[in-house]
Amino acid sequence: MVVGAILHVNGNSTVRFSCRSNLDRSRSQLPAMVKVKAPESYWASLHADVEAHLRQAIPMKEPLVVFEPMHHLVFAAPRTAVPALCVAACEVVGGRRDQAMAAASALMLMQAATHTHENLPLTDRPKPRPMTDQVYDPNIELLTGDGIVPFGFEILAKSGQAGQSNSGAILRVIIEISRAMGSQGVIDGQYCKVLGTQSDGEDSCHEESKKNAIEKNGGRLHACGAACGAMLGGGSEEEIERLRRYGFYVGMIQGMLQLVETKDKGLMEQVEDLRNLALKELQAFDSSKIEPISCFINV
Amino acid sequence: MVVGAILHVNGNSTVRFSCRSNLDRSRSQLPAMVKVKAPESYWASLHADVEAHLRQAIPMKEPLVVFEPMHHLVFAAPRTAVPALCVAACEVVGGRRDQAMAAASALMLMQAATHTHENLPLTDRPKPRPMTDQVYDPNIELLTGDGIVPFGFEILAKSGQAGQSNSGAILRVIIEISRAMGSQGVIDGQYCKVLGTQSDGEDSCHEESKKNAIEKNGGRLHACGAACGAMLGGGSEEEIERLRRYGFYVGMIQGMLQLVETKDKGLMEQVEDLRNLALKELQAFDSSKIEPISCFINV
Numbered sequence: 001m002v003v004g005a006i007l008h009v010n011g012n013s014t015v016r017f018s019c020r021s022n023l024d025r026s027r028s029q030l031p032a033m034v035k036v037k038a039p040e041s042y043w044a045s046l047h048a049d050v051e052a053h054l055r056q057a058i059p060m061k062e063p064l065v066v067f068e069p070m071h072h073l074v075f076a077a078p079r080t081a082v083p084a085l086c087v088a089a090c091e092v093v094g095g096r097r098d099q100a101m102a103a104a105s106a107l108m109l110m111q112a113a114t115h116t117h118e119n120l121p122l123t124d125r126p127k128p129r130p131m132t133d134q135v136y137d138p139n140i141e142l143l144t145g146d147g148i149v150p151f152g153f154e155i156l157a158k159s160g161q162a163g164q165s166n167s168g169a170i171l172r173v174i175i176e177i178s179r180a181m182g183s184q185g186v187i188d189g190q191y192c193k194v195l196g197t198q199s200d201g202e203d204s205c206h207e208e209s210k211k212n213a214i215e216k217n218g219g220r221l222h223a224c225g226a227a228c229g230a231m232l233g234g235g236s237e238e239e240i241e242r243l244r245r246y247g248f249y250v251g252m253i254q255g256m257l258q259l260v261e262t263k264d265k266g267l268m269e270q271v272e273d274l275r276n277l278a279l280k281e282l283q284a285f286d287s288s289k290i291e292p293i294s295c296f297i298n299v
Numbered sequence: 300m301v302v303g304a305i306l307h308v309n310g311n312s313t314v315r316f317s318c319r320s321n322l323d324r325s326r327s328q329l330p331a332m333v334k335v336k337a338p339e340s341y342w343a344s345l346h347a348d349v350e351a352h353l354r355q356a357i358p359m360k361e362p363l364v365v366f367e368p369m370h371h372l373v374f375a376a377p378r379t380a381v382p383a384l385c386v387a388a389c390e391v392v393g394g395r396r397d398q399a400m401a402a403a404s405a406l407m408l409m410q411a412a413t414h415t416h417e418n419l420p421l422t423d424r425p426k427p428r429p430m431t432d433q434v435y436d437p438n439i440e441l442l443t444g445d446g447i448v449p450f451g452f453e454i455l456a457k458s459g460q461a462g463q464s465n466s467g468a469i470l471r472v473i474i475e476i477s478r479a480m481g482s483q484g485v486i487d488g489q490y491c492k493v494l495g496t497q498s499d500g501e502d503s504c505h506e507e508s509k510k511n512a513i514e515k516n517g518g519r520l521h522a523c524g525a526a527c528g529a530m531l532g533g534g535s536e537e538e539i540e541r542l543r544r545y546g547f548y549v550g551m552i553q554g555m556l557q558l559v560e561t562k563d564k565g566l567m568e569q570v571e572d573l574r575n576l577a578l579k580e581l582q583a584f585d586s587s588k589i590e591p592i593s594c595f596i597n598v
Contacts, residue, residue: 065490066482110449117445121422122437138421139493142441146416146489147482149445150409153452154477157470167466171456174473178453183365183446190445191364194438 042292046084049097050104051075057105057155069136069144070151076135077112081254081296082222086229088293089243092285095233099166102159103173103228109152110181111221116145118190152177166232173228180224189216210259218255223248242281249278250296341591345383348396349403350374356404356454368435368443369450375434376411380553380595381521385528387592388542391584394532398465401458402472402527405451409480410520412447415440417489451476465531472527479523488515509558517554522547541580548577549595 058071083104090100120138136144153174160170179185192212226247230240253274260267278297282290357370382403389399419437435443452473459469478484491511525546529539552573559566577596581589 063483063487063490065494066487070482114445117441120441122441123420123422124436124438137423139423140490142416142419142421143486143489143493144482146413146444146448147486149448150477150481153449154474154481157473157477160470161467161474167470168460170470171459171466174456175453175460178449178456182449182453183369183443184362187442187446188362188365190442191362191439194436194442195364 042088043081043084043295046087046097046104047079050083050087050101050108053101054105054108058151066144066147069140070148072135073116073141073144074109074112074148077108077115080111080221081250082111082225083108085222085247085250085293085296086225088296089226089229089235089247090233091229092243092282092289092293093230093233093235093239094289095229095235099232099234100229102155102170103177103232104225106152106156106177107221107225107228109148109155110177113145113148113152114181114186114190116141116148120145149181169231172231176224176228176231180221185216185220185224189213214252214255214259218251218259219248220251222251222254226250239284242284246278246281246293249274249281253278253297341387342380342383342594345386345396345403346378349382349386349400349407352400353404353407357450365443365446368439369447371434372415372440372443373408373411373447376407376414379410379520380549381410381524382407384521384546384549384592384595385524387595388525388528388534388546389532390528391542391581391588391592392529392532392534392538393588394528394534398533399528399531401454401469402476402531403524405455405476406520406524406527408447408451408454409476412444412451413480413485413489415444415447419444448480468530471530475523475527475530479520484515484519484523488512513551513554513558517550517558518547519550521550521553525549538583541583545577545580545592548573548580552577552596 054074058067058074060071061067086104086107087097087100091097119134120142134141156170156174156177160167181187189212192209195209223244224247227240227244230243235243253271256267256271256274257263275297279294282294353373357366357373359370360366385403385406386396386399390396418433419441433440455469455473455476459466480486488511491508494508522543523546526539526543529542534542552570555566555570555573556562574596578593581593
């Protein structure tokens with residue numbers, strides 16, 4: 001299936017990028033210098049690299065009672081674009097893939113911890129979700145989530161120790177991820193969700209919490225991933241902020257398409273507007289590098 | 300009340316330190332160069348400084364639904380010696396108190412998060428503890444704990460950004476704290492506690508989990524606090540390792556006195572042995588500086 005997006009370049013000309021297969025057509029419309037790579041395989045390869053990095057980082061070692069659930073819960077959590085976007089942003093600014101690998105792994109770990117805790121059966125959760133993926137006792141899942149988060153920060157801090165020269169960037173990334181995952185980011189989104197649930201079906205509150213979840217779990221978290229990748233790849237401040245905005249639009253699009261049930265014309269127009277804003281941010285980068293990362297808005 | 304400890308110096312001579320008041324007597328037994336400071340007020344002043352630092356770091360700002368529970372749960376959690384020991388270790392190696400303040404605050408935050416999650420009423424916790432200090436709904440307490448941990452790492456990382464020169468030490472401290480709080484530290488101790496509870500009263504398992512809790516929550520966490528303080532105060536590798544061992548003994552003593560119910564002669568002899576080992580580690584430091592920190596073993 002071909003999923004295309006319109007790139008509004010300089011507000012006038014348009015370029016159509018093919019995102020899934022049909023490379024011949026997209027090749028004929030790109031400058032000769034562009035090394036064409038199937039974007040879906042680019043995204044898949046980023047995912048695969050982050051997972052491989054994490055599998056090495058979480059060995060099945062003693063105490064098995066600790067590491068076996070951690071291993072399972074990290075790789076069973078739903079995938080998001082955040083870790084891959086982090087690595088892609090690093091590559092767009094000219095960085096090497098391995099420079100962003102620790103941050104991408106940390107982001108994947110933190111999201112797995114959040115997902116694990118979201119599914120805990122607490123006594124004040126009146127309508128427990130279907131526990132299809134609940135393999136361990138709640139006590140163990142609580143503790144595993146609690147163990148995963150510091151482990152993510154450890155991986156990040158260790159990556160700054162090896163070379164030393166990037167310790168400033170690593171500290172900055174730790175601050176970014178702490179904020180995006182913490183009380184003013186994902187956790188705030190979850191608070192709103194809890195309060196939305198407690199309001200027992202009041203539509204306005206439900207809508208408000210959904211909007212907040214899209215912004216915090218979607219927009220801001222993807223923005224954080226992209227900004228962190230750009231920082232670690234050595235991007236300029238302008239590049240970092242452009243990629244932060246690009247990530248924000250990516251996350252908003254993905255959140256809207258996943259969480260809004262009625263995919264009416266109005267929603268799709270909003271999505272299209274966000275795509276255009278996202279692509280506008282990419283215009284400042286080397287044209288040979290923007291094709292792979294532009295795939296994230298073609299979901 | 301006077302609580303004294305015997306300092307075995309060079310294996311022969313002994314010096315008695317008064318730890319709580321009765322300063323006149325201790326003064327007469329210390330070299331004239333020793334600037335005597337009531338140790339209990341030293342410890343109290345360290346605690347007060349860390350709390351003041353944290354109160355500034357956690358302002359009562361919007362969203363109040365997030366920050367009000369965070370504020371409450373951080374300051375309602377039981378106090379341990381870990382944050383104060385971190386600052387004391389920094390001062391022993393010649394560092395300034397403010398150099399260790401972010402790490403001490405992060406340690407206090409992480410312990411509050413652990414305490415909050417330990418008291419969550421999960422559906423598979425058969426015997427819920429008395430919920431005397433449970434002010435918020437479990438959902439909110441879960442999320443607050445989840446928000447506190449990244450906030451601790453944020454405070455730490457920010458302290459490395461301000462000056463930049465200590466970014467290497469900060470990264471090292473982040474690794475230390477991640478490990479001590481994570482799956483091979485406090486969380487492992489909690490796993491053992493959960494498994495001990497599930498074994499439904501088997502004494503050997505109960506004893507094993509208690510031993511593990513004393514080592515992970517007591518020994519290793521205090522060791523981490525002291526080592527981090529020494530790193531941030533610019534201590535040498537030898538000083539860091541000495542203070543790590545000192546912290547370990549402090550934590551083991553405190554854990555044994557708190558968790559072991561039968562304070563028989565055997566236990567008190569073990570405690571005394573640990574005190575002697577702890578004081579031996581302090582001998583390498585400037586005699587004018589060891590009095591305040593030696594207070595931690597006189598509990």
